[in-house]
Amino acid sequence: MKRFFYLFVTLLVMSCTGSKNAPDFIKNTEGRYFFNSDETLEIYFEEKELKVKWRGKDMTPIKVNDSSFYLKEMNEKLVFVSKPKMHIELAPKREHDGEKFVFDKLLKGQKTPSEYLANKEYNKALLGYLAIKKKDSLDRTIRERALNDLGYSKLRDNKFEEAIEIFKINVALYPHKSNPYDSLGEGYWEMKDTANAVASYKKALSINPENRSARRFLRRHKFE
Structure with missing residues (x-):
């Protein structure tokens, strides 16, 4: 019984801390990205947890790994890519019909x-x-x-x-x-x-x- 208790606690701690992000990742990724030519989505963090603001809505995606997050409101996986410059890509899926979706990051102070x-x-x-x-x-x-x-x-x-x-x-x-x-x-x-x-x-x-x-x-x- 004690063994299962410790296993439960370990899984609970992992679930609570798994959504946290490294300082360098936060520094490099927070900001606004072009969702289309005249609309943006914003990446920000609360207690090191990644948040997305899009069309006036604040959302919390599920962290898949250190660079990928599933956003259920879009039914898309956001992949953060740092090279050649920071941008977001949508993970490929059948519904995209082979089209690649890339959201470039706006420069500081840049507007649509x-x-x-x-x-x-x-x-x-x-x-x-x-x-x-x-x-x-x-x-x-x-x-x-x-x-x-x-x-x-x-x-x-x-x-x-x-x-x-x-x-x-x-x-x-x-x-x-x-x-x-x-x-x-x-x-x-x-x-x-x-x-x-x-x-x-x-x-x-x-x-x-x-x-x-x-x-x-x-x-x-x-x-x-």
């Missing part, structure tokens, strides 16, 4: 494009969006319509300067499309910046002579 945008760091936001477009021009984060809708939401809230900056980003991403210039023209007009409004509407019309919104504006205000 939408976070830069929310922080009114527009140049950094643009650089982030351009990097996404270079990597994948079909990435939904940089959809022309989504950014356009965001800009108009700012216009409706009378946040004209923010709207204009968003429209300018859309123009930079889609310089050969008419609608971003049309929206930018409306933003400038709301700001009572007539010169830039007219220039933007004329640019929209030069790209697409069938742009009714731009033509209607220019005719109504006698700028044609």
Whole structure:
């Protein structure tokens, strides 16, 4: 009986301490990782136990070994890889259909494009969006319509300067499309910046002579 008691205690201690992580591992892995091009998951530790924050949810994965953790909420095993630089990989499984999933770690102070945008760091936001477009021009984060809708939401809230900056980003991403210039023209007009409004509407019309919104504006205000 005593033997089973000691065995039970040993297993209990192992279960309580097995989730702890080494200081070097904690130092190297804690931080934020790109879950996709504009979304992150955060790795942090409480009493040396690894935690994951994702989409506003705090989760505690099960430690598999010193570098692998099973996260039941995703039904995925996260594997921490330190070379060539720290990143997370999802362990291969049949549902991945052979695709490899890698989450790169953000540099200290680095933000996602939408976070830069929310922080009114527009140049950094643009650089982030351009990097996404270079990597994948079909990435939904940089959809022309989504950014356009965001800009108009700012216009409706009378946040004209923010709207204009968003429209300018859309123009930079889609310089050969008419609608971003049309929206930018409306933003400038709301700001009572007539010169830039007219220039933007004329640019929209030069790209697409069938742009009714731009033509209607220019005719109504006698700028044609």
